[in-house]
Amino acid sequence: MGDAEIIPIGTRGRPGRGQGGAKPSSASRSLASGSRKPPASRRTPAGAGAEPDQGLPTDAEVVALGVESEQPAEPAAPTETSAAQPPAPRPPVRTDEPVPHGGVPVADLLSAFQLAARELFGDQWEPQLARLLAFVRRRITGDYVVDEYGFDQEVTERFFLAALRPIAQKWFRVEVRGADNIPAAGGALVVSNHSGTIPVDGLMTMVTVHDHTGRHLRPLGADLVFKMPVVSSLARKGGTTLACNEDAERMLRGGELVGVWPEGFKGIGKPYAERYKLQRFGRGGFVSAALRTQVPIVPLSVVGAEEIYPLIANLPSLARLLGLPYVPVTPLFPWLGPLGLVPLPSKWLMEFGEPIRTDEFEAGAADDPMLVFNVTDQVRETIQSTLYSLLMQRESVFR
Template sequence: MTHRDEDGQEDERDGDAQIIPLNTDGRADSAPGARPVRRRRARVQPGVPARRRAPSRDLPARDVPAGEPMDAGPTGVDRRVPEQPSQGPDPADGREGSGIDDSDEPAAAVAGELEAALAGMLAFVRRRITGDYVIDEHGFDADLTEHLLAPLLRPVYRDYFRVETRGLENIPDTGGALVVANHSGTLPVDALMMAMAILDHHPAHRNLRMLAADLVFAVPFLAPFARKIGNTLACQPDAERLLRAGHLVGVWPEGFKGVGKPFRERYTLQRFGRGGFVSAALRTGVPIIPCTVVGAEEIYPMIGNARSLARLLGLPYLPITPTFPWLGLLGLVPLPSKWFIEFGEPVPTDGYPPEAADDPMLVFELTDSIRETIQHTLYSLLMERRSVFF
């Protein structure tokens, strides 16, 4: 069909196209002979409530052929109808058509976390004031550990050391077990990170009861706090008592020889003592779980040892690192190395008779086997790590 525009020029258009004049209020005139405009109803799925679709600014504008009606806004201004995707909205995405800006979600999540943390802290203070918490016979305060210490260590574990934990399925959900790990890092930060890994990521969220050296309980201010967060004296009676009671116990057989070794001997295991931890496991019949930690060696690279000053202060060693004592208290900030913690397959001990704990050859063989397992796992994890800090 041939039409003429305002200048009198002929224009070839589709025979089905109609020109629909608009009033000032945006409604189409009902001109004589004009085809009525039919508005298409939005299809509503059964069982799904109808929602008003918010305009999307991310969809490209569809080219509208000449003569095709355009969607007119409330002010009568013509607007091009955006082309809709061919597929329907994702049922799993409840935000489709809701007009919610995704950029607000991180802020909302942070606000929710802060609100939850504040509520937890207020509940913790209320329990401390009312005395609604339990301390066991060894002085362990689970409420203090989970609601005061853990929130402080969690950012260090997750964001600073970026710990990757493996093999948590090897730790039983219930019952006694003995976790045996390598020890390093000048300060025993590795023990705290192991405890955080089990508390936060194990399905049963178990507390690791740590066997600590005598020096920990000789420091006036450190001793009571160490008791409250689960540390117990590293002696045979206490270890057996905890294991028989069904606790998860952690031990670091290298002791000060491992945590205070020079940086040039990093990732080389020291002697595992006399195997007292194996005797405790044999007497109680609990499994022994070898644990390997990579990353702790680099947090305080020990390049020297002020032995004379250490003897004067009653310390096993006094480390000299690239930052301490040269930077003062700032030198106590650990370097942000990349960590791996792997829990190996349990070594069962319930198949041995009770008197096996008094067999020195058997104790030595099991001790040496566990030490070799940890050493080989150290080499394997070091091969996987791309660099010290990544």
């Protein structure tokens, strides 16, 4: 029945407004404003062009007969109405709704995200991701515990040690001897030589001790550490506290493994020519702290840290200006700028010596200066002789 009616629906690729004519009808021209003309004329044929191929004539007629009032937004409706009654009010041509979320492939993105999550966390990605999220949320809401020194165990294990570990293992290839000399529990004082211009040896010792014993080495830092911004807060989070008798004794009484570098800035800032020559061991305060708390002293000798930044000169006036103990000049710094801060990849050896017991001395031993000096010298001699033997064993600086 409807052979004549179906023709107006499409234009079969020809331009026009559904009449089959070469030009848009006057009705559609009056509807479409001048500026909108090109898109309007392009869109309608495309939208309606699909209709006649699949649409049966009956369908088209039903539409034409008056369902249009109920479904005005149907793509076929505008053309129909324009064909049937040109001046009738109807929705503008450009109202055909765009695809919801047009252009944003939500489903694709979601599946890509899931794929990435699976790639990152394995098959158990949901609990893994939830755990990561819980960690992040815990950090953001401050729902974590620090001890009285400001030590943040979570962030130390997850970030600091994780970042330092590859440096220790891959860059410096730290070789450890005598790690079983570190007590597995209870307070102990690790005393080490200090070198390397920047206290990298302290950081590496922290990683090494943690990896070999599972205990956290709690370093004692100079007051300069706590004066410097950023360094100060990182040091506290990493477990450092001030190198003073009160803190050392408090930590040792609390059963912590405390690390101390008694040479201080004299050791770390000595010129390269004096490498592996131990400086004065402070005033022996670390010995009296160990004596008072009766914890063993574990001597630690570190070989390799001297070569990471060979200190060839010092800028004392600039150091005074900046309030620093020294401003180093190394073969690479400051000539190469920040690149000069990359340490040379020397080979490191760490030897933990036999623990020196302090619980056999009588009660007032810490107040006997001569005894304190003797024990200090004993520790110093042990470290110095171990350094020499380690240097003999080392093939070369970098191997």
